[in-house]
Amino acid sequence: MTITPDDIYNLIHKGEGASVEIKKCSNTLPRSVWETYSAFANTRGGVMLLGITEHKERPIESRFEITGVSDPDKIETDFFNILNNRQKVSRNILFDSDFRQIVRKFYQHGIFLDICVLILRNLKMSKRYG
DSSP states (O other): OOOOHHHHHHHHHHOOBTTEEEEOOSSSOOTHHHHHHHHHHTTTOEEEEESEEEOTTSOGGGSEEEOOOSOHHHHHHHHHHHHTOTTTOSOOOOOGGGEEEEEEEEEETTEEEEEEEEEEOOTTTSTTOO
16 A cells, blocks of 8 residues: 555545544654554554644644654654564554655655654454464
8 A cells, every 4th residue: 555645635634533543753652652553453454644743723624734753764663663572562463564654755844854654454454463
């Protein structure tokens, strides 16, 4: 599955829902990533976008702002290190290809910003289910 910047803008414009979760993530993974991981694994799966700030006081069309991830490689490494730690996460249902870095694609406030995208399948559809 390929995700383009246009896909990201469409997801942001629609906002969060049962299969889309949007999270602010600058230099560290938010703890809520793992709640979302678990929820998606046990339901229909979904898409998690990291590097986007929610302004709850705004209407849905302008509620989400791409603020970027400062070091996408670090976020990806941290994510998979925790994901593969059985003391933290009971089962890894993802492959490396499920984590996408959308690098230098978003031009905001005079700079290019990076975001990270996680494609999460549900546990039964995962090739790692067994």
